[in-house]
Amino acid sequence: MxxxxxxxxxxxxxxxxxxxxxxxxxxxxxxxxxxxxxxxxxxIENMEKVASKVIREQGREALQYSTTEGFNPLREVIIEQRLKPVGINASLENIMITSGSQQALEFSAKLFINEGDVILCESPSYLGAINAFKAYKPTFVEIPMDDDGMIIEELEKALKEHKNTKFIYTIPDFQNPTGKTMTIERRKRLAEIGAEYQVPVIEDSPYGELIFDGEKYPTIKSFDKEGFVIQLGTYSKTFCPGLRIGWVCGHKDIIQKYVMIKQGADLQSSTLDQRIAAAYMKEYNLDxxxxxxxxxxxxxxxxxxxxxxxxxxxxxxxxxxxxxxxxxxxxxxxxxxxxxxxxxxxxxxxxxxxxxxxxxxxxxxxxxxxxxxxxxxxxxxxxxxxxxxxxxxx
Amino acid sequence: MxxxxxxxxxxxxxxxxxxxxxxxxxxxxxxxxxxxxxxxxxxIENMEKVASKVIREQGREALQYSTTEGFNPLREVIIEQRLKPVGINASLENIMITSGSQQALEFSAKLFINEGDVILCESPSYLGAINAFKAYKPTFVEIPMDDDGMIIEELEKALKEHKNTKFIYTIPDFQNPTGKTMTIERRKRLAEIGAEYQVPVIEDSPYGELIFDGEKYPTIKSFDKEGFVIQLGTYSKTFCPGLRIGWVCGHKDIIQKYVMIKQGADLQSSTLDQRIAAAYMKEYNLDxxxxxxxxxxxxxxxxxxxxxxxxxxxxxxxxxxxxxxxxxxxxxxxxxxxxxxxxxxxxxxxxxxxxxxxxxxxxxxxxxxxxxxxxxxxxxxxxxxxxxxxxxxx
Structure with missing residues (x-):
């Protein structure tokens, strides 16, 4: 063959x-x-109760096609419970449900990258992101890290050198793979840099809530004044990865583009899983x-x-x-x-x-x-x- | 901005x-x-029973990450119940679970299309497929239809003319949008043409089981001797679309490529939904x-x-x-x-x-x-x- x-x-x-x-x-x-x-x-016990209830009471809707953006009550509960507490003010138009953060990563490359365009990322970075991005043939420029995360001076140097930079990809909390965390000062500066250079900053936050020592740091998105920060979140590490529920949060004009990509990619994420997650978050305390x-x-x-x-x-x-x-x-x-x-x-x-x-x-x-x-x-x-x-x- | x-x-x-x-x-x-x-x-009633049972008895696995290829018992039940009866002999290595057929369409374009490559499709064709394909900037060559589906002479003419044809896309049963069905002779010929021209034939079959009048026609894939036919199936029209479960069936070397694409795209489809579907198909009679x-x-x-x-x-x-x-x-x-x-x-x-x-x-x-x-x-x-x-x- x-x-x-x-x-x-x-x-x-x-x-x-x-x-x-x-x-x-x-x-x-x-x-x-x-x-x-x-x-x-x-x-497991609570999930069984919630799943039963959702199918029994909302079966016709829960088993049917739904909108690409995601189930509104789920989007609302994410805004209220997961975004507001980390300093992100979002409304429905700022958030789309994805099938895990992995899907948001793939969509980000599809949205921004032409062959040869530059992605700036931490060195090292999450290998699932690298693999998803590679299909779009970018040039990766790796930004060195110290114990405080990505080194901002090195980032600015790279931004000046690579005019075709399409986005900066970072995992600021307990980074995969290094476990390192970016300082508050660098987070603030990174949000400013996005606006200064007009380059989106993709803040991937799957682990930000799993804090063993010390306080929660503010998200990069919380310092975003001009809409250049895109935050990716997920229930995979704090709830159940098998449901494949993540989200992308950003300026409404950018989210509209993600919605168009998702229409072509898979129409929507599972209606059933979205409704189960929403019901769980209302019934029980995820925190x-x-x-x-x-x-x-x-x-x-x-x-x-x-x-x-x-x-x-x-x-x-x-x-x-x-x-x-x-x-x-x-x-x-x-x-x-x-x-x-x-x-x-x-x-x-x-x-x-x-x-x-x-x-x-x-x-x-x-x-x-x-x-x-x-x-x-x-x-x-x-x-x-x-x-x-x-x-x-x- | x-x-x-x-x-x-x-x-x-x-x-x-x-x-x-x-x-x-x-x-x-x-x-x-x-x-x-x-x-x-x-x-709805049976789905509630099945979902409860799956979460209760398999919760640790059903809510966890799983393999990209899909849940083996679901793949087996699709092979046994949905493929064997339409003349397709498949084993596990020939099938991957997708999030609906829409995802299989998007993956197909990603797998085959470089900018400017030719896709041959029926005129008219499914708009969700057209939109998914367009992101990869193909050239569409539309093949006219008569009441018996795509006109094979026109297809061959196009294949001879367009050497950079990457695949033929067809919906042979009760086509979307025309409602027309391809004759058995044309199906057979189309499978042969795939092998002759070494061009994959993507057979999209979401409606093939919803037959009001007459007999089920054999699938194009059932005539495939050399592995050039890729069949896309789904539970969305015969069971519950909200679960987003479809599949792609083809030669193992091709399925391996789809698996790599799916790894980058969303790691896997919902473990919970796959296990619910598999349990339903074993417990109840989908036919x-x-x-x-x-x-x-x-x-x-x-x-x-x-x-x-x-x-x-x-x-x-x-x-x-x-x-x-x-x-x-x-x-x-x-x-x-x-x-x-x-x-x-x-x-x-x-x-x-x-x-x-x-x-x-x-x-x-x-x-x-x-x-x-x-x-x-x-x-x-x-x-x-x-x-x-x-x-x-x-």
């Missing part, structure tokens, strides 16, 4: 994480690879649920960090994340985390090698660890096994 | 149908515009449910056709569809259905003007009527009102 695919298919590769997920479904593997929430925390998640993840983070201190060679650096799902490990130069993974898998422990988080390659001496999806005793056990593998290299 | 969008946004317009749906949500309007199933037929839908729609089709015969000017031509959701109306040359719609809306009756179904424009003297979503008395009343409006022009 000789079928001609589009040129962009040369850019699209199967995600290493998704492929790994398959491998790591073997129950004997201790996997720190995915970014999965802890399923034992899902509010209380998030508090439970935080309690569990914080313990797991502590155990992972303490185990790393105990079992990893002392020279290895890692982030002590103050929230979110991940810690990021730096090995000495010259080591290849992908090679080490093979050995780790023999010891039945998995992680994601860091190279895929750098859109332009290199940086093989990093890897990402997830602590949200494994029970405490397995975290300790897994890090001990991994420590043994790593010790061979130090 | 001065934001630079991508060039493709010039091609993407809000769908007239979706915009109309908003208008026609006013309860006093008799709308023949959408393509909505009859919500009074949704299996019995489809038989009920057919009974209701056939009556509605009869009433619409009989009312058109009674109330429309005699010179107006229309399709007596043998299945599906639509009939297609041809006015005399020089009339503009979009203009007539404005008058019709004053009389509180709506339809979709035909021009949007022709990717290269023209053909203003057509419109599409849907009969699945209105109760019988309203169909009669609506066609009578429409007849009055049309009579002014004859």
């Amino acid at each position: 000789n079928i001609k695919f589009s040129d962009r298919m040369g850019e699209i590769k199967a995600s290493e994480i998704r492929e790994l997920l398959k491998l790591t479904q073997q129950p004997e593997i201790i996997s720190f690879a995915g970014g999965l929430p802890a399923p034992e925390l899902f509010p 209380e649920h998030i508090a439970k998640i935080i309690e569990v993840y914080k313990k797991r983070r502590d155990i992972m960090i303490n185990s790393m201190k105990a079992y990893f060679p002392k020279e290895i650096k890692f982030t002590n994340s103050k929230g979110g799902l991940f810690t990021w490990v730096e090995l000495k130069e010259g080591l290849d985390a992908a090679e080490i993974l093979k050995e780790a898998l023999e010891e039945k422990v998995a992680f994601v090698p860091g190279a895929s988080f750098f859109p332009n390659g290199g940086h093989k001496n990093y890897f990402r660890l997830n602590y949200s999806n494994m029970p405490e005793e397995k975290i300790k056990e897994g890090i001990e096994r991994l420590g043994k593998v790593l010790s061979k290299y130090y | 001065n934001i630079k969008f991508s060039d493709r946004m010039g091609e993407i317009k809000a769908s007239e149908i979706r915009e109309l749906l908003k208008l026609t949500q006013q309860p006093e309007i008799i709308s023949f515009a959408g393509g909505l199933p009859a919500p009074e037929l949704f299996p 019995e449910h489809i038989a009920k839908i057919i009974e209701v729609y056939k009556k509605r089709r009869d009433i619409m056709i009989n009312s058109m015969k009674a109330y429309f000017p005699k010179e107006i031509k229309f399709t007596n569809s043998k299945g599906g959701l639509f009939t297609w109306v041809e006015l005399k040359e020089g009339l503009d259905a979009a203009e007539i719609l404005k008058e019709a809306l004053e009389e509180k009756v709506a339809f979709v003007p035909g021009a949007s179904f022709f990717p290269n424009g023209g053909h203003k003297n057509y419109f599409r009527l849907n009969y699945s979503n209105m109760p019988e008395e309203k169909i009669k009343e609506g066609i009578e009102r429409l007849g009055k409006v049309l009579s002014k022009y004859y």
Whole structure:
């Protein structure tokens, strides 16, 4: 068979994480690879009640086609419960429901990128975003980070150099993969820079509510005066990822464009899931649920960090994340985390090698660890096994 | 605000149908515009039972992330119940779950089309497909139809002329918008042509099971020997569109590419909806449910056709569809259905003007009527009102 695919298919590769997920479904593997929430925390009983009620009382609407923008009561509840508390004043015209944040990322590239246009992003950045963007053949310019997030001076330098920059992509809270958080001053400055350079800032906030230590920082969007910040949110990390519900929040003229893209892409997200989510948010208190998640993840983070201190060679650096799902490990130069993974898998422990988080390659001496999806005793056990593998290299 | 969008946004317009749906949500309007199933037929009681059971018994998995390809038991049940009976032998590697057929259409363009590549399609064709394809800037070459569907001689002529043809798009059963059905001989020939010219044939089959008169015709895919036919299916017209569950079935090498695209696009379709659908299909008999839908729609089709015969000017031509959701109306040359719609809306009756179904424009003297979503008395009343409006022009 000789079928001609589009040129962009040369850019699209199967995600290493998704492929790994398959491998790591073997129950004997201790996997720190995915970014999965802890399923034992899902509010199963309440979800059963809510789903029953929605189908019984709103079945004709809940099982039918609906509008592309999303179910209005869900949009309202997101505005009220998730956006207002983080300083974002939005109305219905500023928000569209997406099938998870991943869809909002793909739509963002479709909306802004012509082949060769520049995307500025943190170095490293979320690999799912990188993969989604790559299909549109952008040029990635990576902005270095320090412990306070993306370095703003480097960002401005890049903006001056690359006039065809179409957007700045950032994950300011407990970044994937590094676990780092951007300071308030930089957030403020980033919102100003968007307006100054007339370049949209895409603020991806899947982990912003999972705070273990310290206060919630204001969102970049809360400093946005002229509509250049687009905020992406999701229920995947604070509620149930299986429902695939995220949102994009921005200036109404931009949201209208996202709506047109979504019409062509899939007409709308699941009516049933949207109505179940809306009913749940009205009936129950998501903040209380998030508090439970935080309690569990914080313990797991502590155990992972303490185990790393105990079992990893002392020279290895890692982030002590103050929230979110991940810690990021730096090995000495010259080591290849992908090679080490093979050995780790023999010891039945998995992680994601860091190279895929750098859109332009290199940086093989990093890897990402997830602590949200494994029970405490397995975290300790897994890090001990991994420590043994790593010790061979130090 | 001065934001630079991508060039493709010039091609993407809000769908007239979706915009109309908003208008026609006013309860006093008799709308023949959408393509909505009859919500009074949704299996609400059984869906409540199934959803409760799925969340109660499989909550940890049903609310969690899952694989991009889709939930295996759902893929198996589609293979067994929906593909095998229409002559398609598929295994798991040949099928991926999509968020409705619309998503499979968008993915198809992303998979095959570089700017300027040729898509061959029926003239007219489904406007949701046209809009999804347009974002990838193809050249549409429209193939004329007669009462037996796409004219194969014209198709071959176009294939010889356009060497950069990337795929042939067809809706062989009760086509949207014309209601016409392709003959068995043409289906067979089309499968052969795909292999001869090494050009994929995308067979879009949302209505193929809604048969009022006569037998089910074999699918084009059932004649496919070399893997050039890609079949798109959906539960939206035979079960519940709100769940957004469709599928793409094809050669495993092609399905692998669709999987890569879906990873970037939205990771996966709703785990919950997939598990609910799979459980429903095992617990209940979808064919019995489809038989009920057919009974209701056939009556509605009869009433619409009989009312058109009674109330429309005699010179107006229309399709007596043998299945599906639509009939297609041809006015005399020089009339503009979009203009007539404005008058019709004053009389509180709506339809979709035909021009949007022709990717290269023209053909203003057509419109599409849907009969699945209105109760019988309203169909009669609506066609009578429409007849009055049309009579002014004859």
